[in-house]
Amino acid sequence: MIDQVVLLPVIMPLLGAGLCLVLGRSAAAQRLVSVIVLALVVAVAGFLLHRADTVGPQSVDVGGWPAGIGISLVADRLSALLLLVSAVVTLCVLLYSLGQGVAEYGRATPLSVFHPTFLVLSAGVSNAFLSADLFNLFVGFEILLVSSYVLITLGGTDARVRAGTIYIVVSLLSSVLFLVAIACVYAACGTVNFAELALRMPDVALPVQHVLQLLLLSVFAIKAAVFPMSAWLPDSYPTAPAPVTAVFAGLLTKVGVYAIIRTQTLIFPDSGMNDLLMWAAILTMLIGILGAVAQSDIKRLLSFTLVSHIGYMLLGVAVGTELGLTGSIFYVAHHITVQTTLFLVAGLIEYRSGTTSLDKLGGLARAAPVLAVMFFVPAMNLAGIPPLSGFLGKLALVQATADLSGFLPALAIGVAIATSLLTLWAVAKAWNRAFWQPAPEESVDRDHTDSLHGHGRPAAGDLRTSDIVEAVEDTRLPRSMAVPTLLLVVVGLALTVLAGPLFALTERAAAETLDRSPYVETVLGSER
Amino acid sequence: MSPSLTLVLLVGVLVACGVTLILERSLSRILVGFVLLGNAVNILLLLVSGPAGAPPIVGLSDDEMADPLPQAMALTAIVITLGTTAFGLALAYRAWQLRGTDDVQDDVEDDLIRRRAERDEVSSTFEEAAPGAVPDEEGADQ
Numbered sequence: 001m002i003d004q005v006v007l008l009p010v011i012m013p014l015l016g017a018g019l020c021l022v023l024g025r026s027a028a029a030q031r032l033v034s035v036i037v038l039a040l041v042v043a044v045a046g047f048l049l050h051r052a053d054t055v056g057p058q059s060v061d062v063g064g065w066p067a068g069i070g071i072s073l074v075a076d077r078l079s080a081l082l083l084l085v086s087a088v089v090t091l092c093v094l095l096y097s098l099g100q101g102v103a104e105y106g107r108a109t110p111l112s113v114f115h116p117t118f119l120v121l122s123a124g125v126s127n128a129f130l131s132a133d134l135f136n137l138f139v140g141f142e143i144l145l146v147s148s149y150v151l152i153t154l155g156g157t158d159a160r161v162r163a164g165t166i167y168i169v170v171s172l173l174s175s176v177l178f179l180v181a182i183a184c185v186y187a188a189c190g191t192v193n194f195a196e197l198a199l200r201m202p203d204v205a206l207p208v209q210h211v212l213q214l215l216l217l218s219v220f221a222i223k224a225a226v227f228p229m230s231a232w233l234p235d236s237y238p239t240a241p242a243p244v245t246a247v248f249a250g251l252l253t254k255v256g257v258y259a260i261i262r263t264q265t266l267i268f269p270d271s272g273m274n275d276l277l278m279w280a281a282i283l284t285m286l287i288g289i290l291g292a293v294a295q296s297d298i299k300r301l302l303s304f305t306l307v308s309h310i311g312y313m314l315l316g317v318a319v320g321t322e323l324g325l326t327g328s329i330f331y332v333a334h335h336i337t338v339q340t341t342l343f344l345v346a347g348l349i350e351y352r353s354g355t356t357s358l359d360k361l362g363g364l365a366r367a368a369p370v371l372a373v374m375f376f377v378p379a380m381n382l383a384g385i386p387p388l389s390g391f392l393g394k395l396a397l398v399q400a401t402a403d404l405s406g407f408l409p410a411l412a413i414g415v416a417i418a419t420s421l422l423t424l425w426a427v428a429k430a431w432n433r434a435f436w437q438p439a440p441e442e443s444v445d446r447d448h449t450d451s452l453h454g455h456g457r458p459a460a461g462d463l464r465t466s467d468i469v470e471a472v473e474d475t476r477l478p479r480s481m482a483v484p485t486l487l488l489v490v491v492g493l494a495l496t497v498l499a500g501p502l503f504a505l506t507e508r509a510a511a512e513t514l515d516r517s518p519y520v521e522t523v524l525g526s527e528r
Numbered sequence: 529m530s531p532s533l534t535l536v537l538l539v540g541v542l543v544a545c546g547v548t549l550i551l552e553r554s555l556s557r558i559l560v561g562f563v564l565l566g567n568a569v570n571i572l573l574l575l576v577s578g579p580a581g582a583p584p585i586v587g588l589s590d591d592e593m594a595d596p597l598p599q600a601m602a603l604t605a606i607v608i609t610l611g612t613t614a615f616g617l618a619l620a621y622r623a624w625q626l627r628g629t630d631d632v633q634d635d636v637e638d639d640l641i642r643r644r645a646e647r648d649e650v651s652s653t654f655e656e657a658a659p660g661a662v663p664d665e666e667g668a669d670q
Binding site for chain 1: 572573
């Protein structure tokens with residue numbers, strides 16, 4: 001009976017979404033329902049993690065249909081840990097959006113859509129993390145994608161429609177590719193259940209295995225924004241409202257990374273693709289960060305660092321050892337928190353100054369010292385300054401890579417360290433320009449910009465921020481937005497303080513994932 | 529099991545047409561392409577379910593049953609395709625409302641960087657010292 005708890009993280013947000021739609025006319029009731037539901041999801045995720053760690057993987061066959069025919073949901077250490085981190089982050093972002101709500105969305109926008117869609121997104125993320133078969137994973141992806149389509153085009157302004165179109169077309173294509181992959185897997189193995197696939201895949205001819213693996217990897221690489229399938233992300237993320245970008249940056253790409261970890265370790269454990277993955281990781285890190293240092297807008301800069309740091313997580317998977325996987329899982333948990341915090345802070349900067357362009361910002365450290373601290377701590381964490389959790393994750397990954405010998409791992413280590421340094425450069429530059437140096441004088445800046453970039457630059461800036469600037473009259477930070485951000489900063493620091501137990505947990509998760517038998521036995525053993 | 533050649537060809541043709549349409553600029557054409565691709569995948573799912581058989585209900589017939597699982601998947605896929613297509617059409621209509629066209633636009637920043645590259649200028653983030661007071665190239669020559 002206690003197994004049924006595994007269903008709750010998926011079902012509760014969906015029910016909450018329905019309730020929110022019914023309560024569409026009362027903003028207060030909607031807020032209350034959303035907060036309660038997501039707080040419950042956090043509690044359930046914590047319980048699941050505890051059970052998964054002490055008792056073993058928890059699984060449930062939905063509707064009593066046995067695994068292989070019906071839908072199974074499984075919470076092992078890996079799933080439960082990511083579920084917990086994502087639930088905490090989602091809750092904080094929701095609290096933040098409550099504070100921002102009135103100022104950003106204005107009267108003309110149908111506010112009632114936001115809460116139900118946000119809850120559906122959360123259900124989709126939970127479903128993807130817990131799913132025990134490929135097709136249910138696809139459904140989870142679709143749930144979160146469709147709600148993300150709505151969120152990214154919220155308000156339907158010109159800039160958001162443009163950005164949303166790119167995002168939607170890329171996602172549609174990856175969905176179709178995913179279905180093709182599922183059909184091919186079914187044709188080869190006669191099942192889409194992860195556990196059964198793990199048992200049957202070794203019997204499939206090697207070339208067919210490689211085709212299936214490449215198909216699945218390309219699908220997940222699009223979702224996770226791995227180079228060369230990463231170009232859509234910096235194009236589409238920065239235009240959305242701050243809480244939406246934050247939750248996308250924190251969760252959606254990580255769901256792709258999770259899917260890569262799950263399929264690589266469970267279905268294709270001794271694949272010949274590790275070199276390919278390592279090349280992808282190296283290029284993702286390098287191209288992403290080179291993009292980031294060239295940006296002059298904080299949100300775009302953060303989007304590029306997001307792409308770049310996906311490379312770190314991929315690196316651990318490519319190494320494939322227990323330590324490598326431990327590093328990856330730890331890094332995913334760290335990165336979800338830190339990246340979301342930074343995007344929320346970017347939203348606060350936008351709220352405070354009406355822009356996130358580094359050309360126009362300045363002097364924020366004096367004007368808003370709390371904001372400065374809230375940017376500085378996660379930014380240093382992202383760059384990997386000791387003793388913060390970003391440093392620990394990178395250290396584990398580099399150590400794991402150093403255990404391998406050969407040219408490629410050596411190159412990967414070099415690139416990983418260079419990326420870390422360049423990240424530091426990028427965020428330090430943002431810190432200097434936005435917070436440290438005095439604000440540029442408006443007239444000089446405008447003339448200068450005009451002469452330098454022709455008519456393009458101001459138009460771009462105006463397009464992106466026009467709908468927010470009007471709303472900003474009182475530029476003091478509202479406590480309702482600052483507190484959730486501060487909460488996430490604290491969570492990020494807690495990951496550092498609790499790094500010992502957390503690292504031990506991710507180590508157990510990696511061992512369990514690599515062992516495969518607990519997962520397979522839980523899914524298939526429950527009815528046989 | 530040997531798959532039906534007709535269905536394989538049909539999938540191939542649908543995918544080819546779908547990909548061609550997706551490469552277009554106009555969002556409505558992209559969506560038509562997506563619908564074609566979606567149908568191709570549904571037929572692919574039908575294809576992998578093996579030969580046709582009796583209805584998959586126990587006790588109805590003694591003949592070999594059809595595999596019901598891919599049918600359930602195809603059904604789910606059809607519903608999802610329907611939903612996303614509807615959303616895409618609404619988006620195309622909104623784009624047309626705003627701009628008079630539903631062509632997918634280039635990224636604003638990309639465009640900017642391309643224009644800068646043509647004029648051989650560096651990124652604006654490289655003027656570290658005292659913005660506004662930095663000499664331009666003519667100034668540096670003096």
